[in-house]
Amino acid sequence: MVDVAEQTLADIGEFGLIAELTKRFPQGEQVLVGPGDDAALLRIRNGHVVVSTDLLVEGRHFRRNWASAADVGHRAAAQNLSDINAMGGRAHSLTVGLAAPADLPVRWALEFAEGFAEECSLLGASVVGGDVTRSSEIVVSVTVLGSLTQAPVLRSGARPGDVLALAGRQGWAAAGLAVLGRGFRSPRAVVTAYQRPEPPYDAGPAAAAAGATAMVDVSDGLLAEAGHLAAASGVAVDVTSSSLEIPEPFLAVAAAINADPASFVLTGGDDHALLATFPGDASLPDGWRVIGRVSEGEGVTVDGEAYDGPTGWTHF
Amino acid sequence: MVDVAEQTLADIGEFGLIAELTKRFPQGEQVLVGPGDDAALLRIRNGHVVVSTDLLVEGRHFRRNWASAADVGHRAAAQNLSDINAMGGRAHSLTVGLAAPADLPVRWALEFAEGFAEECSLLGASVVGGDVTRSSEIVVSVTVLGSLTQAPVLRSGARPGDVLALAGRQGWAAAGLAVLGRGFRSPRAVVTAYQRPEPPYDAGPAAAAAGATAMVDVSDGLLAEAGHLAAASGVAVDVTSSSLEIPEPFLAVAAAINADPASFVLTGGDDHALLATFPGDASLPDGWRVIGRVSEGEGVTVDGEAYDGPTGWTHF
Known part of the structure; x- marks a missing residue:
């Protein structure tokens, strides 16, 4: 039997890749509709959502010889989760876009997803959707949604004497x-x-x-x-x-x-x-x-x- | 005086580009904190959010000689707004990630943003945040958030006789x-x-x-x-x-x-x-x-x- 991790993205195709990635993303209780439809549906409890987006580009934000795929997954999640942290909030849901060359080993994508999911699990946050497509270099795009338990802490509130x-x-x-x-x-x-x-x-x-x-x-x-x-x-x-x-x-x-x-x-x-x-x-x-x-x-x-x-x- | 549109992304830099883009994105009444902080803060009225992400890669989803920058902006917005439409919902907020070569004319990025904003305005939706970074080819990543006025229409509900x-x-x-x-x-x-x-x-x-x-x-x-x-x-x-x-x-x-x-x-x-x-x-x-x-x-x-x-x- 062929081990999917030994194949390339071109071998398993868009839908094969999505199926493998989705397996690696457990869904939290806020997720009413998870990955697989046109959009995900999330329960939002307290009348607001905090949202932020970050991109990571291979060769600029990471190098495959300096960090494992799991490391890149951890980092991609961490830098987004941190943006919600910096508002005084907690992240609960993320989407991930992965643009990658067709000859990328499936193993890289799977280990990336596992590292990403592991970092999210530190906060109990879920990957609720995403997109995969072909590109000449790896680009990871993450959007994170979170909530606050008090007013957001902005960049603009510092006062003399602080x-x-x-x-x-x-x-x-x-x-x-x-x-x-x-x-x-x-x-x-x-x-x-x-x-x-x-x-x-x-x-x-x-x-x-x-x-x-x-x-x-x-x-x-x-x-x-x-x-x-x-x-x-x-x-x-x-x-x-x-x-x-x-x-x-x-x-x-x-x-x-x-x-x-x-x-x-x-x-x-x-x-x-x-x-x-x-x-x-x-x-x-x-x-x-x-x-x-x-x-x-x-x-x-x-x-x-x-x-x-x-x-x-x-x-x- | 130098016309910013005649410069390249390398000339005006990350923060110059963000400032120019942000000017082109009016904020709706749901936006409590818009672009410029670590994350945006949105008011969510009815206890849920519908969310979807799509990537567009130059040479694969568009070509600069087949479509203007404004066209690509319209398309990038439209394909995301449509994902919320397909759940039976209406989009209200989006984030945009733009990875692009340093020699990209600022004019392209600005016209892209104007086309994107124009498409969003058809639904009164706002671009509330995003990210820009350098890459070897243009990659646009969009995440859209929306709301429903009734249960979502999924892919899985068709029945014989329909x-x-x-x-x-x-x-x-x-x-x-x-x-x-x-x-x-x-x-x-x-x-x-x-x-x-x-x-x-x-x-x-x-x-x-x-x-x-x-x-x-x-x-x-x-x-x-x-x-x-x-x-x-x-x-x-x-x-x-x-x-x-x-x-x-x-x-x-x-x-x-x-x-x-x-x-x-x-x-x-x-x-x-x-x-x-x-x-x-x-x-x-x-x-x-x-x-x-x-x-x-x-x-x-x-x-x-x-x-x-x-x-x-x-x-x-």
């Missing part, structure tokens, strides 16, 4: 990517962190409940996201470098590639840490640490000075 | 594509139909209200979609060829390329007509016409015979 705080690992993925980009596979801890981000999914709702005034997910780098938050809020943000944790593996990577170890923390993305502001007298929830201050003005500084270097990632 | 009915233009886009594929630009009516589908957006909710037992949107060809409906419902479907309208321009195209004019109607997709089944004694809403019958058994026939030829489109 503290700036961070939750989750920050800089690990950037250090891992720097290592992989130079052909190394260690330190293992940073490589693994790049391959499988671990967004702090509980930190978003906890921050919202604790009165966070603004929040953003660190996908493009800490200073870049702090800049988005400052611009949206009409305030200045200063990061205190002494408050930033520089984990030991960063020193080894920085020494090996002649970089500033703090640069991973300040400009790295892809860990999907959360950056938020809280009133100066707020008590921060578990997992959050103060890393700076909000004041009147505009722009982002580090220890009161402009940062000397590229601050993050931009496409095109 | 009639099969069609709403909307069918075969026009396929005839147009056949013409373009051979380097011609006329008959103009079919070329235009390919470039700008006109899905029958009112026919879905009307069918649901009239008691349609099953419904599907004809994106992959009439016989192929009838086959999906028959398989999901566990019934046989027979199409009566004499009931199919063969518009005059199809005869000219068929003569020019030596094809059977009925093949456009039977196997063409991309018009986003709707195919539905109704109880035999139902009175059909405006715009619906009977084209066949449902009986016990399985599979799809034309005038009681297997169809001799390819029945539709499959990816990979």
Whole structure:
């Protein structure tokens, strides 16, 4: 008997692939109609939905020789789940579009789906629909739907006198990517962190409940996201470098590639840490640490000075 | 002053492009938080949401020399809005992902967005978020959210004794594509139909209200979609060829390329007509016409015979 995983997408075709993928996506209780019809139907309990979309392109957001298909699945889910987290919400449902070359091994698509489903299962979220089609490079498109238990925490609510705080690992993925980009596979801890981000999914709702005034997910780098938050809020943000944790593996990577170890923390993305502001007298929830201050003005500084270097990632 | 439309995506960058696109997407009253934050926040009035995702890939779903950017925008929106229509619902909100080469003229992206927004405006639907990134070919990913005013019409509800009915233009886009594929630009009516589908957006909710037992949107060809409906419902479907309208321009195209004019109607997709089944004694809403019958058994026939030829489109 032929093992479907050993075939290519061209062998099993669109409908064969959809059938195999669908098997790997368990459906939650909110799903009234799941994959297989023209659209899915979801029960929405509290009068609103939070929605976000992200694309991942092979060679730009991931490389098949730097991350397994399951890793890419975890990452694709994580970066979308994190967008709902950054509003103070919880994701419950996702759709996935997969455009891929006809010679892609079915195994890659199945392992991708399994990694994706595993990451979603951390929040009990379901993949309720999607689309597959042919393309010359792999493009993954994810849309995530979620809910809030209180008002959303936007980028625009920071006020002078607030503290700036961070939750989750920050800089690990950037250090891992720097290592992989130079052909190394260690330190293992940073490589693994790049391959499988671990967004702090509980930190978003906890921050919202604790009165966070603004929040953003660190996908493009800490200073870049702090800049988005400052611009949206009409305030200045200063990061205190002494408050930033520089984990030991960063020193080894920085020494090996002649970089500033703090640069991973300040400009790295892809860990999907959360950056938020809280009133100066707020008590921060578990997992959050103060890393700076909000004041009147505009722009982002580090220890009161402009940062000397590229601050993050931009496409095109 | 530099006209942004004359630049490339690389010139204006990710954030410049997002700012230009966002200007072109007016927000409906359901949008509590629109584009620009980590996620959008939508008011959902009736306890549910219908959701679907589709991908379009350049060279596969469209060609820049066969359709304008505005046409591609219209088509990308139409094929997604139609998926909600095929459940008996109405779309209200969409997200759009655009992966594109860095040398893409900004003009193309802006005209795409304008065509997309114009198609959405037919239903009062809003583009509430999205993502842009770099890729080697254009990939458009759309997710659409909608609502129902009654139970969804699934693919699986057809019963022996039902009639099969069609709403909307069918075969026009396929005839147009056949013409373009051979380097011609006329008959103009079919070329235009390919470039700008006109899905029958009112026919879905009307069918649901009239008691349609099953419904599907004809994106992959009439016989192929009838086959999906028959398989999901566990019934046989027979199409009566004499009931199919063969518009005059199809005869000219068929003569020019030596094809059977009925093949456009039977196997063409991309018009986003709707195919539905109704109880035999139902009175059909405006715009619906009977084209066949449902009986016990399985599979799809034309005038009681297997169809001799390819029945539709499959990816990979």
